[in-house]
Amino acid sequence: MHPSSILDPAGSDAERIALLFWWMTAMVILVWVSVVALTIYCVRRDVDAGSERRGRTLIVVGGVVVPALVLGALLILGLPELRASASPPASPRFMIAVSGEQWWWRVRYLPVGAPPIDLANEIRLPVGERVEVVLNSTDVIHSFWIPALAGKIDMIPGRTTRLFLEPTRTGVFRGTCAEYCGASHALMAFPVVVLEREAFDDWLTAESRPVVMAATAGARRGGELFLENGCGACHAIRGTSADGRIGPDLTHVGGRSSLAAGTLPNDVASVAEWVTDPSRLKPGAHMPAFRALGSEQLRMLAEYLVGLR
Numbered sequence: 001m002h003p004s005s006i007l008d009p010a011g012s013d014a015e016r017i018a019l020l021f022w023w024m025t026a027m028v029i030l031v032w033v034s035v036v037a038l039t040i041y042c043v044r045r046d047v048d049a050g051s052e053r054r055g056r057t058l059i060v061v062g063g064v065v066v067p068a069l070v071l072g073a074l075l076i077l078g079l080p081e082l083r084a085s086a087s088p089p090a091s092p093r094f095m096i097a098v099s100g101e102q103w104w105w106r107v108r109y110l111p112v113g114a115p116p117i118d119l120a121n122e123i124r125l126p127v128g129e130r131v132e133v134v135l136n137s138t139d140v141i142h143s144f145w146i147p148a149l150a151g152k153i154d155m156i157p158g159r160t161t162r163l164f165l166e167p168t169r170t171g172v173f174r175g176t177c178a179e180y181c182g183a184s185h186a187l188m189a190f191p192v193v194v195l196e197r198e199a200f201d202d203w204l205t206a207e208s209r210p211v212v213m214a215a216t217a218g219a220r221r222g223g224e225l226f227l228e229n230g231c232g233a234c235h236a237i238r239g240t241s242a243d244g245r246i247g248p249d250l251t252h253v254g255g256r257s258s259l260a261a262g263t264l265p266n267d268v269a270s271v272a273e274w275v276t277d278p279s280r281l282k283p284g285a286h287m288p289a290f291r292a293l294g295s296e297q298l299r300m301l302a303e304y305l306v307g308l309r
């Protein structure tokens, strides 16, 4: 995964923000050097009787004219960024709706002319295509931020905010929650996988399909355990009777690159550990602990979930 840095942009919006940052840094350095130089000059120089008028001129130029020019120039540089970052895609093929929850991400792809597709905790994007992301929250204020791709925006309960993403290169980038939202705020991340357009289309088609039946006997038994233990009351797995809407959709959970919103690797051991006691790994997590399941049952359940691709 690429580091989550605004200085290593991989999206057209992030590139403009990075450029603006460098302009601001250059101006800041210019102002700082000037102030230091003037301070040194004033300290070393003998003050004579006729210097009051020059002093006043210095205050007007250094305190009013120069700051107005510097801030005005930065404003002129920054204003077009506002308009550019709010420009929608010309002919969108799909939209993404993301809802912040304590402490995970509900994701829904909305393809034009096709039914919506529910996912969680990971988004994928085609390179070179501008995509609109519609954001809200069901509990507290979260903030949606993929530093390498674009600016950030709050997810506010009862309100809809929008952000546009336009990746310029493929790779995996880290998305994060940028607003303190409770005990596990720091454990609320998501990978953003940028793919070539064809690979993205194949992935989205696969995601739209219901689940493929488990291949091994252990995984099959894991699927039964999932339903017997009431997991389907909170989680949906399309193609089974599990249709809960409280927790993340798990239809293709095994295909995601992390577990529990960027907290754990997505493998059998981690899934088993998570199901045993989620709030030990993510303080405050709403999912109950399933300590009563034996280690063999946990392994089969985990095998089933990791196999959902």
Ligand code: CUA
Binding pocket: 100, 101, 103, 141, 142, 143, 177, 178, 179, 180, 181, 182, 185, 186, 188
């Ligand atoms: Cu969600 Cu911080």
